[in-house]
Every structure is written in structure tokens, then in C-alpha cells.
Amino acid sequence: MASAFVAFLLLFYFTSAAATFSDTSHVINLNSQIHAKIGPTAWYSPSGRFAFGFLPQGNGFLVGIWIVDYTNNADSQNITVWTANRDHPPVPSSATIELTREGRLVMNADNGEIRIADIPEAAACASMEDSGNFVLYGESSNAIWESFDFPTDTILGGQKLPGSHTLFSKVSSSNFSTGRFRLDMQSDGNLVAYPAQIAPEPTDAYWATGTDDKQGQYYLHLDDAGGLKLGEEEFNSKVIKQLNGNYSENMGKTIYRATLDPDGNFRLYYNTSTDHLWQAFNNTCQAKGFCGFNSYCTVTDHQPSCYCVPGTDLINSGETYDGCRRNFTKQKCRGGKTDTTFSYITTAQKLKWEDIPYFSALMSEEDCKKSCLDDCYCDAAEYDSNICNKHQFPLRYGSRDIQKNSTTFFKIGTRRIENRNRTISPELVAVVTTSKKTWLLIPLLTVSLVTYSCAALATFGVFVFKTRVIKYKWLLASRTSGLAKELTLRLYSYKELKEATKGFKEELGKGSFGAVYKGNLNNGEKLVAVKRLQKLVEEGEREFQSEMRAIGKTHHRNLVRLLGYCTEGSNRLLVYEYMSNGSLADLLFRSERCPNWQERVRIAIDVAKGILYLHEECEAPIIHCDIKPQNILLDEFWMAKISDFGLAKLLMPDQTRTMTDTRGTRGYVAPEWQKNMPISLKVDVYSYGIVLLEIICCRRNIDLNVSRPEEIQLSGWAYSCFAAGELGKLVRNEGVDEKPLERMVSVALWCIQSDPILRPSMKGVVLMLEGFTNISTPPCPTA
Structure with a gap:
């Protein structure tokens, strides 16, 4: 029995030694190099099935990982599964890749040194694994960087795509740069495909697994048997959905890969074959953005x-x-x-x-x-x-x-085509005569013409007067029916809207010009919000119509759409699209769950784009005058839309400032209102800055229920935290990345500057929020 045990130990020792030797024979040591043109051009995995090295592209080379094709099939080829610095231009044939003496993985080319991997410590060695994963190891033999953690368009068998990670398609089969589509493993558990050129919105998705509204940490996993699964890591890797069947009979012999292809479809392949085993959808035209604009x-x-x-x-x-x-x-x-x-x-x-x-x-x-x-x-x-x-x-x-x-x-x-080579017709040539009869005819014709003209003008004047009287009477009766044709808005009767709202029974909220009620139109098929106005009659019919024209002509995804109105007798009602998820104030201040950081950033950008449209993209600039969370509503897709134009001020197309009485809500009103100064579009920028701080911190600008007095006014406390480098306090240390948080707070602080000149335009705000513009350090808003 003892001899058998000793024999087992010896067998285990030699087996382990052999495995160790096999592994170390493919270890990439420091000072190792590969070259684009001359050998060695790649580092291979132990089985030789995967390679890390230079990929030909056009007249140059990129760095990537590919499946090596050893078949004699003429249709087969090396399949690229990962690329480094994919959007950099190709490098020349003189380029080299080196694991340097200092433990850095870099590429040297004519334009200098390019880092391939950002690592927290110096690497001791590297390895191209048989799984297709390229790994850098530290001094303690721990993995400090893996290509599996930075997928491009493909995941391999055994690889996971964690929550909040994304695959981006390549441009084409020969161009590995970032393409037109993205596949997001969202933090809510839903795997969703979008066009890549835009910020992902629910309305832009073209394929999804429908596994959202879950609890936990999520991942997409391609197992070694070719099974694509969505799982929850917090519940022992519980599978919440399997997208396809397994191919276990090929397990161990086949390399499976799932790729977001250039056409936007997500497909499963094996080895170097171009025939797919599974695809997300059959109709390629389903991919939104497959074809460009128009x-x-x-x-x-x-x-x-x-x-x-x-x-x-x-x-x-x-x-x-x-x-x-x-x-x-x-x-x-x-x-x-x-x-x-x-x-x-x-x-x-x-x-x-x-x-x-x-x-x-x-x-x-x-x-x-x-x-x-x-x-x-x-x-x-x-x-x-x-x-x-x-x-x-x-x-x-x-x-x-x-x-x-x-x-x-x-x-x-179409265009009117004019004949530029016209000649004068002989019939139009004037004939000059000097006969006496002609001279006598001239005064007679003049007198006749004057008399006829006076009679015609008098008749026309009476006709115009009577026509205007009739038109005025008709206008008083029908009020704005002509406006309906101009704006293509529906004109409702008071009875229709009273029945739709069941006698104005269910109140959704109160705006500055009246209450808003929930209504049902088209026999209950269409939900609407009916706003019953109370003060517009006092301001006159002309101003009411000009306001209606301004609101009726605004068409933007981040503005609540006006569907119709009623002007029957003294009643003034506006019919808007129904926003099923309430107001931003409800979400931020009264909801049990604070929206996560990505949701808050998206809402902030939605609101900024809506205000930008009012300021710069309408026929005439519109100052909303009452930007606040209560006037920002959320539709069924949680898209933010601006509402309540009751206080809006219209500018002439060439006008930048105007005088008007104080409008808006306390806490969101710009300082120039209080100083009786001319106001400009910058008053909306100030209000947006306060709202942006509230979105960031999920609290009101003025809150008396805080633990410390300095936190009562959010704008002042935010600047104190910004100046002290303690921005984490604003978001209760919920783990928000420092750079995005600093960018959002900086934009808000610039927006609430006391001097309107220092505030950015809304176009500048959108560019800063989306990261296209650098942001300088803002001064104290009250300085």
C-alpha cells in the first residue's frame, strides 16, 4: 500500500513537471521581440492554434490575435479575434513589438513608441494562451493584464463579456477599425445591439434579449461547447437565458467564437469557418443604421x-x-x-x-x-x-x-428655369407718333384713367373693409381654426376634452398657467395630458396665438409634443403627449431608487439638447424661463423631455436680449432677473446648471434636512467640494468614476456663474457633457 502511494506521488511529480515545462516553453520573457516583416512575426500559443503579432492591413500592419488556419481548404483563412489600438493608422513594415526590460508591452514604429497594454505594475513575462487570451504576468505570477478584458468585436469559448462592457463591429472584413454597430451587455441584464455612431437610446436599439429589470451582476458567456448564455454572477453563475444550443460533440476539438459582424448581426462561428452556427436575427435590414441617412x-x-x-x-x-x-x-x-x-x-x-x-x-x-x-x-x-x-x-x-x-x-x-437669351418680341416695340390726334387723346386718356382708378380704389376699399369685418367675426367665433391648419394641430371641442378627462378628474400636476389632467382619446387607445389654462385670456388673443405658433412649430425628441388645443369660448386647453414615467422631480426626490450614474448622465444630456433646440434651432429663439425638474418629464423609455412653455419668451430672429417681468421658480431663477436687467438665453443656462447639480446629487438645491449647515444650499456646497477635491461627497461615494463626475460638476458650475457672459451657450454645454470640448477650471459662482 505504501509503495503504491509513493508511486502515485512520483507519477504526480513527473506529470506536473512535464506540464510546467510545456507551459514555460511558450513563456514570452522580457526583451523578447517580434517584427512586422522578418521572422519571428508572431508569438504562438502552445498548441499553435492562436497567434499574437502583426496583421497586414492595406500597405501596413496592425497588432492583433488570430486563429491560425492549418487546413488546406482554399476558402479558409486566418480569422482575427482581437486587435490592439484598432483605430490607429497602420504602421510600416519596419515596426516591432517588444516586451521591454522594464516590463512594458510596446510597439515601436517610425512615429515613436505606442503602448499596447496599460498595466498597473511591471510585467515579468507574457503568454499567448490556448484559449486565445494574451496575458501579461506580474512578479507574483498573477495576471495583471488580459486581452479577454478588452474585447473588440469577438468573444471566444470560455470568455465572458461582463456587465457595462461592449463589443464594437469592425468596418469590413479587411478593415479592423471601429465599425457602425455596438453590442452592449447592459448593467440591467439586457444584451442590446445599437448603431455605434450615436449615444445608445432605447428607441435606437434593433435587437435585444429582453432580460432587463433584473437584480445582480450580469455577463454574456460563450462556453467551450459553443453555448451562448446570459448569467448572473451573484447567484452562483445562474443562467437567466441561453441564446442557442450547445455543440458538446465537438467539445475540445473546436474553437467557438461569437462576433458582432460588420453588418450589425451577432453570430456564432467555429474554427476558421465563415459559415455561422447561429445568428441573432435573419433579416440584415433589421440592423438600424445598416444604411446611412436618407x-x-x-x-x-x-x-x-x-x-x-x-x-x-x-x-x-x-x-x-x-x-x-x-x-x-x-x-x-x-x-x-x-x-x-x-x-x-x-x-x-x-x-x-x-x-x-x-x-x-x-x-x-x-x-x-x-x-x-x-x-x-x-x-x-x-x-x-x-x-x-x-x-x-x-x-x-x-x-x-x-x-x-x-x-x-x-x-x-424643382426650380423655375428662366430663358436668359430672350429677345424682344416685335409686338412689344413702342411706336412713336407725332400726329395732332395723338396729342388730343393723351389728356382724355389721362383723365379717364384717373377717374377709373379712383372708382376702382373706392370699390376695392369697401370690399376689403367688409371682408375684414366678416373675417374678424369669423375669427372671434372660431378663434384659432386657421392656426390649426398652419401648425397641423388638432382642434378639439371643450366637450371632447371634458369627456376624455372624465370631467377633469385625474390631476397629474399643476403648472404655472393651470392644472394638467390625464385623458383618453380615440376610445381609450391614446393617453394624453390635457393642460387647462387659466390666465391666457387676460393676455389677449394675439399673444396667445403667437405663443401657440412657437410651441406648435417645435419638433424635437427632447420636447414634449403638443398634439392639439381647444379655444372654445373662454376655455383654453392644450393637449400634450402623455409621459408615463412622471417628472424628473419625482425620480430624483421622491423615488425609492436613485437612478444610476449612467441614467443621470443620459438625462442631463437629453435636457441640454432640448434647451439647445429652443435656443438655436427654432425659427426664432425661445427662452423657456422655467427650467426645473418639475417641468422635465420622462416617457415610457425614460427619455427626458422639456414641458410647460407657459412662461416662455419669444425673441425676434436677430434679437439676443429682451426686457420682461420676472418669470420662473425660486431657486432656479438667474441673478439678472432680480436686478431688472435685460435677460437673454443665458437665464435658461443658469436654471439648467442648478438642475444639473440636482441630477448629479439626487437632491434639491435647497434642502433643510441635511446634517451640516454648509450643505443646505447645493450650489455653494458643490463648489466647496470641487475646490477641496472631495467630489465623492456629492454622490455619497457611490463609486462614480472621478473624471466623468468632475466634468459634470465643472459644467454645472460654469452654468451658474453670476455674470451671464461667463456662462457657456447650450451648444457649449452639450459639447462639454459629451466630452468633445475641454473644460477649464470654473471660478466661484458667486465671486
């Missing part, structure tokens, strides 16, 4: 293609994915009406547009066509099942759907 996707012989919509041509000739632009000059909007002498309508069948329209209403097909032709903001109108959806350029997310019975009307521009 084009649509269609599948012919199982191959997707992009086509420009009528009235547009390719931006880049031969590049069908880059989108299209107008091939005519669009007339300027004047009063919201199109000059129909410069435009006409053409149609296309069975197209669908998944972008949000700026206008949607029930109407006939002919009315939809005419409505788009008359509306200068409309570039295309999709008509389907008695619903007219109007869109503006650029059009997004278009595709042909043979199952859809829709018609899309496209507005096409």
Missing part, C-alpha cells in the same frame, strides 16, 4: 443593399452605406408654409421608417400627401392604416418591408 435597406437574393430615397444622391459615389443627400435646393421656411411652385410629391411603396416622426395623426391618404406638401418642415410622410407620420431630413432607419401596406410621400424640389 437611404433605405432592401434584401435581394439574400443580399442586403442600400438605395437613396427620391430626391437624393449618394454622398460618396460607390459607397452605398455612407448615406445620401439632397440633389436639389430646399426653399427656406417662411411661416411654416412650403412654396408649392418649388416642390412636388413623389411616392414609394412598402417602406418603413423606425425613427420617431415629429408629427403623427389620423387622416386620409390624400390629406397626408397634401399636409406634407404644405408643411415646409416635412421632407417625407409615411402613410399606413390611416395614420400619417411626418419626418424631417435626415431620414434614419429605413427599410423595405414586403409585408407592409404603406406609402411614403417624398417632397422633391
Whole structure:
């Protein structure tokens, strides 16, 4: 028995020694080098199936990891599964990769040294593993950096994509730069695909696993048997959803890889084969953004293609994915009406547009066509099942759907062609005569002409007067029915809205000009918010109509949309889209769960973009005058939208400042209101700065229930924390990254400067929030 035990120990020792030797034979030691052109050009895994080294691209090279193809199949090739610095330009053939004496992994090229891996300590060695993972090890033999932690477009068998991590597609099979699509393993447990060129919004998603609203830490896992699974790490790696079946009969012989392909589809492959075992969806045109702006996707012989919509041509000739632009000059909007002498309508069948329209209403097909032709903001109108959806350029997310019975009307521009080589017609040449009869006729004709002109003017004057009296009486009776045609808004009767709100029973809240009630239209199919105004009658019909025109012409995803109104007798009611998730004030100050940091950043950017639209993208600038969390509402997708234009002030197109009485809500009002100074768009910037601080900290600007007196006023306390380098206090040390937090607080502090000149424009605010502009250190707001 003892001899058997000793034999077992010896066998274990020699087996372990052999395994150790096998592993160390592929260890990459310090001072090791590979070269782009001359051998060695790569470091290989123990089995030789994976390689880390130089990848040819165009006339140069990139650094990456690939599956080595040892088959004799002419269709097979080395498959790249990871790339370093993928958006850097290719390097020349003289480039080298070195694990330096100091323990750094770098690439040396003509333009200097490029770091491949950011590591917390010096590496002692490296290894290209048989799993496809390239690993740097520290002095204690611990992994200090792994390529598996920084995936590009692919995960391999045994690899996980943790929550809040993303795969980005490559541009094409030969271009490894970041492409047009992204796949997010979201922190809420949902795996979602989006276009990559925009900040991900729920309305832009084109594929998802539908596993959101879970609790825990999530990951996407591709196991060694080819099974794609969504799991929860906090519950013993519990599988919450399996996307495909396993292929266990090939286990140990096959390398599985799941890739977000250049066409936006997520597919599972094996070895170096180009045939997929599984894919997320079958119709490639499902991928939003597959075709660029103003084009649509269609599948012919199982191959997707992009086509420009009528009235547009390719931006880049031969590049069908880059989108299209107008091939005519669009007339300027004047009063919201199109000059129909410069435009006409053409149609296309069975197209669908998944972008949000700026206008949607029930109407006939002919009315939809005419409505788009008359509306200068409309570039295309999709008509389907008695619903007219109007869109503006650029059009997004278009595709042909043979199952859809829709018609899309496209507005096409035309020009009047003038003949510049005209000659004078002989009939128009004046004949000069000097006969006496002619001289006698001249005064007679003059007197006759004057008499006739006076009579005609008198008749015309009486006609105009009577017409204006009739028109004025009709206007008093119908108030703003003409406005409805101009703005394409629905005119409701008071009875309709009273029935829709069940006698104004369910109050949603109170605004500065009245209460808001929940209503049901179209036999309960459409929820709306009905605002019952109380003070507009005193301000006069003319001002009410000008306000209506301003609000009715605003079309932006971050503004609550005005659907219609009622001006019956003394009643003034506005009908808005219903926002199912309440106000930002409810979410920040009264909700049991504080929104996470990413949600707060997204909401802050949504609000900033809405104000930017009012300030710079409307026909005339609009100062909202009452930006506060109560006036920021959240729709079913938690998108933030600005509401309550009851206090809005319109500027002339060339006007930058105006005098007006104090408006707004205490705590959000800019200092210049109190000084009776002319106000500008910067008053909204100040209010936004206060709201931004409230979003960051999830508390009110003035809070008497705090533990320390210096924290009562949020704006002052925020600057104190900023100056002391203690920003973590503002977010209760919830683990927010320091740089994004510092950026958000800096923007807020610049917005609330006492001097309006120091405040940025809303365009500057958006650029700073999105990281496109550097932010200098803000001074004390009250200095």
C-alpha cells in the first residue's frame, strides 16, 4: 500500500513537471521581440492554434490575435479575434513589438513608441494562451493584464463579456477599425445591439434579449461547447437565458467564437469557418443604421443593399452605406408654409421608417400627401392604416418591408428655369407718333384713367373693409381654426376634452398657467395630458396665438409634443403627449431608487439638447424661463423631455436680449432677473446648471434636512467640494468614476456663474457633457 502511494506521488511529480515545462516553453520573457516583416512575426500559443503579432492591413500592419488556419481548404483563412489600438493608422513594415526590460508591452514604429497594454505594475513575462487570451504576468505570477478584458468585436469559448462592457463591429472584413454597430451587455441584464455612431437610446436599439429589470451582476458567456448564455454572477453563475444550443460533440476539438459582424448581426462561428452556427436575427435590414441617412435597406437574393430615397444622391459615389443627400435646393421656411411652385410629391411603396416622426395623426391618404406638401418642415410622410407620420431630413432607419401596406410621400424640389437669351418680341416695340390726334387723346386718356382708378380704389376699399369685418367675426367665433391648419394641430371641442378627462378628474400636476389632467382619446387607445389654462385670456388673443405658433412649430425628441388645443369660448386647453414615467422631480426626490450614474448622465444630456433646440434651432429663439425638474418629464423609455412653455419668451430672429417681468421658480431663477436687467438665453443656462447639480446629487438645491449647515444650499456646497477635491461627497461615494463626475460638476458650475457672459451657450454645454470640448477650471459662482 505504501509503495503504491509513493508511486502515485512520483507519477504526480513527473506529470506536473512535464506540464510546467510545456507551459514555460511558450513563456514570452522580457526583451523578447517580434517584427512586422522578418521572422519571428508572431508569438504562438502552445498548441499553435492562436497567434499574437502583426496583421497586414492595406500597405501596413496592425497588432492583433488570430486563429491560425492549418487546413488546406482554399476558402479558409486566418480569422482575427482581437486587435490592439484598432483605430490607429497602420504602421510600416519596419515596426516591432517588444516586451521591454522594464516590463512594458510596446510597439515601436517610425512615429515613436505606442503602448499596447496599460498595466498597473511591471510585467515579468507574457503568454499567448490556448484559449486565445494574451496575458501579461506580474512578479507574483498573477495576471495583471488580459486581452479577454478588452474585447473588440469577438468573444471566444470560455470568455465572458461582463456587465457595462461592449463589443464594437469592425468596418469590413479587411478593415479592423471601429465599425457602425455596438453590442452592449447592459448593467440591467439586457444584451442590446445599437448603431455605434450615436449615444445608445432605447428607441435606437434593433435587437435585444429582453432580460432587463433584473437584480445582480450580469455577463454574456460563450462556453467551450459553443453555448451562448446570459448569467448572473451573484447567484452562483445562474443562467437567466441561453441564446442557442450547445455543440458538446465537438467539445475540445473546436474553437467557438461569437462576433458582432460588420453588418450589425451577432453570430456564432467555429474554427476558421465563415459559415455561422447561429445568428441573432435573419433579416440584415433589421440592423438600424445598416444604411446611412436618407437611404433605405432592401434584401435581394439574400443580399442586403442600400438605395437613396427620391430626391437624393449618394454622398460618396460607390459607397452605398455612407448615406445620401439632397440633389436639389430646399426653399427656406417662411411661416411654416412650403412654396408649392418649388416642390412636388413623389411616392414609394412598402417602406418603413423606425425613427420617431415629429408629427403623427389620423387622416386620409390624400390629406397626408397634401399636409406634407404644405408643411415646409416635412421632407417625407409615411402613410399606413390611416395614420400619417411626418419626418424631417435626415431620414434614419429605413427599410423595405414586403409585408407592409404603406406609402411614403417624398417632397422633391424643382426650380423655375428662366430663358436668359430672350429677345424682344416685335409686338412689344413702342411706336412713336407725332400726329395732332395723338396729342388730343393723351389728356382724355389721362383723365379717364384717373377717374377709373379712383372708382376702382373706392370699390376695392369697401370690399376689403367688409371682408375684414366678416373675417374678424369669423375669427372671434372660431378663434384659432386657421392656426390649426398652419401648425397641423388638432382642434378639439371643450366637450371632447371634458369627456376624455372624465370631467377633469385625474390631476397629474399643476403648472404655472393651470392644472394638467390625464385623458383618453380615440376610445381609450391614446393617453394624453390635457393642460387647462387659466390666465391666457387676460393676455389677449394675439399673444396667445403667437405663443401657440412657437410651441406648435417645435419638433424635437427632447420636447414634449403638443398634439392639439381647444379655444372654445373662454376655455383654453392644450393637449400634450402623455409621459408615463412622471417628472424628473419625482425620480430624483421622491423615488425609492436613485437612478444610476449612467441614467443621470443620459438625462442631463437629453435636457441640454432640448434647451439647445429652443435656443438655436427654432425659427426664432425661445427662452423657456422655467427650467426645473418639475417641468422635465420622462416617457415610457425614460427619455427626458422639456414641458410647460407657459412662461416662455419669444425673441425676434436677430434679437439676443429682451426686457420682461420676472418669470420662473425660486431657486432656479438667474441673478439678472432680480436686478431688472435685460435677460437673454443665458437665464435658461443658469436654471439648467442648478438642475444639473440636482441630477448629479439626487437632491434639491435647497434642502433643510441635511446634517451640516454648509450643505443646505447645493450650489455653494458643490463648489466647496470641487475646490477641496472631495467630489465623492456629492454622490455619497457611490463609486462614480472621478473624471466623468468632475466634468459634470465643472459644467454645472460654469452654468451658474453670476455674470451671464461667463456662462457657456447650450451648444457649449452639450459639447462639454459629451466630452468633445475641454473644460477649464470654473471660478466661484458667486465671486
